[in-house]
Amino acid sequence: MEVVRLNVTGLARYRGREGQLSFLLHRLTGLGTLLFLSIHILDTATVYFFPSLYEHAINLYRSTPLMLGEIILVFCVIYHGVNGARIAIFDLLFPGKWNIKTQRRSAVWVLTIAILLWLPAAYLMGRSLLIHNFGF
C-alpha cells in the first residue's frame, strides 16, 4: 500500500509544472488514440469480413457516451499532434533550444493552440449530438 501511494505521489510530483504536464498529456492522449485506433481498425475491417456487423458497430458509435468519447478523442488527436510537432521541430531543427525557459513557454503555447483548434470541432460535434440524440 505504502509503495503504491509513494509511486502515485511521485508520478504526480515528478519535476512538476509545464514539462510534466505536457509529458503526461502527450502519453495519455497518445495511448487513448492508440486504444481507439486498434478498435477502429477492427470495426472498419468488418466491411470486408462481416459486412452485417458494420451497421451494429456504427450504431454503437452513434450512442451518446461514444459520441462524447469521440469529442474527447478529437482533443487527444489535436493535442498529440500539436505537442508532437513541438517535439519533432525542436529535436530535428533546434536541439539547442531544449532549455527550461523556452520549453515552459512552448508547452503553454501548445496547450492554447490545441484548445483553440478543438473548440470549433467540439462545437460542431456537440451540435450533431444534440440534434441526433436529443431531438434539438
Next chain:
Amino acid sequence: MTARTEELASRQVEVPEGLESIAWKWMRYSGLLLIPLAWGHVLIQDVLVGVHRIDLNYVAMRWASLGWRAYDFALLAFAFAHGVNGLRQVLNDYISSEKARRWLAWFLLAFWLLLSLIGAAAIVGGVRID
C-alpha cells in the same frame, strides 16, 4: 541552479546508429506526416460528415476512389506503427528487465502485424454488400 540545468540541457552527446535511433527518428518523421493525414481524416469523418451519415454505402462510395483507398492505407501504415512503437516506449519505462523488454517487443510486433494485415485486407478487398 537554472544556469547549470540549461548548460546540461544543451550538451551534445553521440548516439550510436541502431534500431532504437532509427525508431526515434521515424517517430518524428511519421508524427509530422500524421498531422495532415490524421487531422484530415478526423476533420472529414468525425467533424464534417459525422457518424450519423456513415454506413456501408458511405464506405463503399469513399473506397470507389483509389485516391481515398491510398490515403486510408497510408494512414493505417503510419498511424498504427507510430502508435504501437509509442506504446512500446511507454511500457519500456515500467519494465527494467532486458528479457521482458525483448518479449514485449516481439509481442507488440505480432500485434501490430496482425491488425495491420486485417486492416490492409479490408482496404484492398473493399466493402462486400450482399
